[in-house]
Amino acid sequence: MLEKISTGRIEHAAGLYDWDELVQRDRVHRLIYTDPAIFAAEMTQIFGAVWVYLGHESQIPKNDDFITVRLGLRPIILTRDLHGKIRALYNRCSHRGTTLCRKDRGSARFFQCPYHGWSYFNSGKLRAVPWPDGYACDFKDAKFNMAQVPRVESYRGFIFATLNADAPPLMDYLGPIVRPIDEWLDRHPGGRVVVCEANRLKYKGNWKLAYDNSADGYHVVFSHRSLLETENRLAKEGDKGMSFYQGRPDDAPMYVQAMAHGHSFKDKRPNIDERAGALWAIEGAHPGMEYYEQAVRQRLGDRADAALDLASSEPVNINVFPSLSILGNHIQVIEPVAVDETNVTWYGTAIVDEQDALGGAADDVNALRMRTQESFPNFGEVDDLANFEEIQRGLQAPEDEWVYMHRGLDIPGRIRTDADGIITAPATDEVFMREYIKEWKLLMQATPNLMVQREP
Amino acid sequence: MQSALDPSRSSYYVSNAFYQQVMESFSDWQRDDLAVADPAVRDHFRRLLEREARLLDQLRFDEWLALYAPECIYWVPATVTGGDPRREVAISFDDRRRIEDRIYRLRTGYAWSQAPKSRTVRLISNVEVFASAEGPARMVRSNFLISEFRPDGTRALAGWCGHRFVPRDERWEIQVRQVNLIDCDQNLRNPSIVL
Numbered sequence: 001m002l003e004k005i006s007t008g009r010i011e012h013a014a015g016l017y018d019w020d021e022l023v024q025r026d027r028v029h030r031l032i033y034t035d036p037a038i039f040a041a042e043m044t045q046i047f048g049a050v051w052v053y054l055g056h057e058s059q060i061p062k063n064d065d066f067i068t069v070r071l072g073l074r075p076i077i078l079t080r081d082l083h084g085k086i087r088a089l090y091n092r093c094s095h096r097g098t099t100l101c102r103k104d105r106g107s108a109r110f111f112q113c114p115y116h117g118w119s120y121f122n123s124g125k126l127r128a129v130p131w132p133d134g135y136a137c138d139f140k141d142a143k144f145n146m147a148q149v150p151r152v153e154s155y156r157g158f159i160f161a162t163l164n165a166d167a168p169p170l171m172d173y174l175g176p177i178v179r180p181i182d183e184w185l186d187r188h189p190g191g192r193v194v195v196c197e198a199n200r201l202k203y204k205g206n207w208k209l210a211y212d213n214s215a216d217g218y219h220v221v222f223s224h225r226s227l228l229e230t231e232n233r234l235a236k237e238g239d240k241g242m243s244f245y246q247g248r249p250d251d252a253p254m255y256v257q258a259m260a261h262g263h264s265f266k267d268k269r270p271n272i273d274e275r276a277g278a279l280w281a282i283e284g285a286h287p288g289m290e291y292y293e294q295a296v297r298q299r300l301g302d303r304a305d306a307a308l309d310l311a312s313s314e315p316v317n318i319n320v321f322p323s324l325s326i327l328g329n330h331i332q333v334i335e336p337v338a339v340d341e342t343n344v345t346w347y348g349t350a351i352v353d354e355q356d357a358l359g360g361a362a363d364d365v366n367a368l369r370m371r372t373q374e375s376f377p378n379f380g381e382v383d384d385l386a387n388f389e390e391i392q393r394g395l396q397a398p399e400d401e402w403v404y405m406h407r408g409l410d411i412p413g414r415i416r417t418d419a420d421g422i423i424t425a426p427a428t429d430e431v432f433m434r435e436y437i438k439e440w441k442l443l444m445q446a447t448p449n450l451m452v453q454r455e456p
Numbered sequence: 457m458q459s460a461l462d463p464s465r466s467s468y469y470v471s472n473a474f475y476q477q478v479m480e481s482f483s484d485w486q487r488d489d490l491a492v493a494d495p496a497v498r499d500h501f502r503r504l505l506e507r508e509a510r511l512l513d514q515l516r517f518d519e520w521l522a523l524y525a526p527e528c529i530y531w532v533p534a535t536v537t538g539g540d541p542r543r544e545v546a547i548s549f550d551d552r553r554r555i556e557d558r559i560y561r562l563r564t565g566y567a568w569s570q571a572p573k574s575r576t577v578r579l580i581s582n583v584e585v586f587a588s589a590e591g592p593a594r595m596v597r598s599n600f601l602i603s604e605f606r607p608d609g610t611r612a613l614a615g616w617c618g619h620r621f622v623p624r625d626e627r628w629e630i631q632v633r634q635v636n637l638i639d640c641d642q643n644l645r646n647p648s649i650v651l
Binding site for chain 1: 471472539565567571643645647
């Protein structure tokens, strides 16, 4: 059963502002980062209206497994129900609104409300109500089943959901960003990864500051100067990590692409030699590096370099609007908490090698890969987050209104648009920000056709 | 020490066997039958922990690191059980070289998350000493409360530490320090100090 949501009773944005004034071709108004009313509207018009990444299938591998997540601010139980169907259930008792599940993860065939004992199967269907003889109603009425997100789809392990009945199919929404996702997955044995815990961070700033940064090649040598200096302190060549940003990054072969629906792709792979082992050669020092490299080389001989590349940070940023970034080997999720508070969770990924494509080296590669993945959250991301917080503080000044994103704009020959609509620019260009914020503006001006579903 | 095996320069010691040993020594260790009752022993380790806390509060990292064995680990798990660090990411799992990276970064002047530097005071309490099930090592549990001041206010970071001390040259050195934040599996704001 689908229930259409009346837009009159939820936060919406269409009449709030003149959006063409707040979002211009070269700059945006500070209010889009600071206004609680805009934030409240975004939770519906952005996070309700487009496909939003909720989690990875490896986090709920078996039937009845669940994790609790959020869709915007909506508390969601993401579960693989007793028949194996992936559902995004509103974590909310249909009786009084209490959250039903307070755990981060687990396995449960049904959820019982701690408040008055109503219980639900993990299909969302009402299971039992204490002392039903005290009610005149028919509890077979679908309105007593849990609300759930009507559209949930996966792409190669990545689970997305949307409340918008008119949203395009997931594959159409993703569009050409699927190619880098495929390439990222296909470098692994069996073309898949599993999530293996996370570096969980938070900053006091608007969520869009993280998305603005997601393909930003301009900040790297400044915001991450401490990381670059640290990674190269023992290096002979000074070529570790993101050192290819030194000098004139716009002249380097890497590039940034902006795609439809606000997605973007920063491809740094052209900076790296194509030979096996070239990525491993620029990986910074990490615990166990020399021991495990030796072990992998002894085991695999000539094939060791390709395996070691899988322990190295893949030089791509694959950003799926509004909240998913595949960065290095991480699955990063941007989770809005309040207008000035955001969680950024860097899920680690590990290799699974069921066909033994790595000749028994998968465990050793993973032992390296866990440590390489801790490097950026510890020594890089914390500095970005400090800068995001300082932006939020700077934007408190109401009279100084504008935030610029015009790097590369109007320079002849700098930006190329292909027939398929993909826009390509040099690494430090801000075109990806301009493109996604155009999409954001369209969404804020629209009236999405939101629905929730209940089991019949 | 051979330069090729200098743990400040290379990481041969973080091996499968070493991970195994670290995980074994940090499982099922807070046992009453292994508790060391001698107040002099407890006082000895408590003084070492208090000195460590003071050196960290004063950002005297070289003296702090001198408390550690050459082949050491600073481990901040991201889950309450600690897990197998070969198969899951931790908040931090630093060997000696990466601890030195961490200190180096904080001293570059470009670590924006520590500009200005946090001011901290640490309270260490509830110190309990346990014998190791095998060998001469001592395992020490302590609770901590770090008050951290940054320009927008003072916050508290709470948790407990497991220290594994090993004897060498007439002194006890820290081989592994496991820092267990009570909110280790939650999103943390600016976790950029050495805990």
